[in-house]
Amino acid sequence: MIDSSIIAIDGFASTGKSTLAKMLAKHYKYRYVDSGAMYRGITYAALHNKWMTSEGLEESKLLEGLKSINLNFEAIANSLLLNGINVSKEIRTLEVSNNVSKIATLPLVRDFLVKQQREMGKRKKIVMDGRDIGSVVFPDAAHKFFFTAHPEVRAKRRLEELKLGDPSVDFDSVLKNLIQRDTMDSQREVAPLKIAKNAIEIDVSDLSVSEVFTLLTEKIES
Numbered sequence: 368m369i370d371s372s373i374i375a376i377d378g379f380a381s382t383g384k385s386t387l388a389k390m391l392a393k394h395y396k397y398r399y400v401d402s403g404a405m406y407r408g409i410t411y412a413a414l415h416n417k418w419m420t421s422e423g424l425e426e427s428k429l430l431e432g433l434k435s436i437n438l439n440f441e442a443i444a445n446s447l448l449l450n451g452i453n454v455s456k457e458i459r460t461l462e463v464s465n466n467v468s469k470i471a472t473l474p475l476v477r478d479f480l481v482k483q484q485r486e487m488g489k490r491k492k493i494v495m496d497g498r499d500i501g502s503v504v505f506p507d508a509a510h511k512f513f514f515t516a517h518p519e520v521r522a523k524r525r526l527e528e529l530k531l532g533d534p535s536v537d538f539d540s541v542l543k544n545l546i547q548r549d550t551m552d553s554q555r556e557v558a559p560l561k562i563a564k565n566a567i568e569i570d571v572s573d574l575s576v577s578e579v580f581t582l583l584t585e586k587i588e589s
C-alpha cells in the first residue's frame with residue numbers, strides 16, 4: 368500500500384494514460400482526474416459559443432466566457448459536466464481534438480485550469496493524467512510517470528475508440544491529429560509536454576494494459 372500521495376501520469380496523446388490512471392485510482396481508492404477532459408471541455412465551449420471559429424480565436428470572448436464556465440470532472444462515471452450538462456461524448460470528437468491544443472497553448476486557459484487542478488490535489492490521494500501534471504501542476508508528486516508509444520500504435524488504439532461513436536473516422540485523420548497535437552503540445556511556450564524531473568519513462572508500445580499496470584504498481588510500491 369502507499370500512503371496518501373499524488374500520482375501524476377503524463378505523456379503523448381493516446382498512450383493509455385487515462386486507462387491506467389483509472390485503474391490505479393480504483394486499486395488505491397484514490398480520486399481520478401482527467402485533466403485533458405478539462406482542456407477539451409473549454410475547447411468544446413469555445414466552439415459551441417463561437418469564441419473560436421474557422422476564422423480564428425477571439426481571446427477577449429474566451430476570457431469573458433471563462434467567467435461563466437463551471438467544469439466538473441466526475442471520476443466515478445468518468446464524465447465531464449460543463450455548467451451541469453454532461454458533455455463527455457461531445458469533447459471526444461475529432462473537431463474538439465483538432466482544436467484543443469491551440470486552446471491549451473493559452474496562458475489564460477492554463478492558469479484557469481491549473482488553479483482548479485491544484486485545488487483538487489489539496490486532499491492528496493489523487494491520480495491525475497495529462498501533459499504537465501508532474502512538471503507544473505504537482506511538481507512534488509510522490510510518483511510521476513511519462514508514457515510514450517509509436518504513433519501508429521496509438522492511432523490504431525484511438526481509431527478503435529472513436530469508431531464506436533462515428534464509424535466514418537479514418538486512420539489517417541486520427542494519426543495526423545495525434546502527430547499535430549504532440550508537436551503543438553511539445554513546442555508551446557507555457558507548460559510544454561516534457562518529461563518531468565524524477566519521472567519514470569515507460570514505452571507502452573509492446574505492453575498490454577495489465578503489464579503496464581503491474582509495472583506501475585511495482586514502481587509505486589518499491
Ligand code: CDP
Pocket residue numbers: 379380381382385402403404406407467468469471496497498499500548549552
Ligand atoms: O487522451 P488524449 O491523449 O487524446 O489527450 P487528452 O488527455 O484528452 O488531452 C487533450 C489535449 O489537451 C492535449 O493534446 C493537450 O493539448 C491538452 N492538455 C494539456 O495541455 N495539458 C494537460 N494537462 C492535459 C491536456
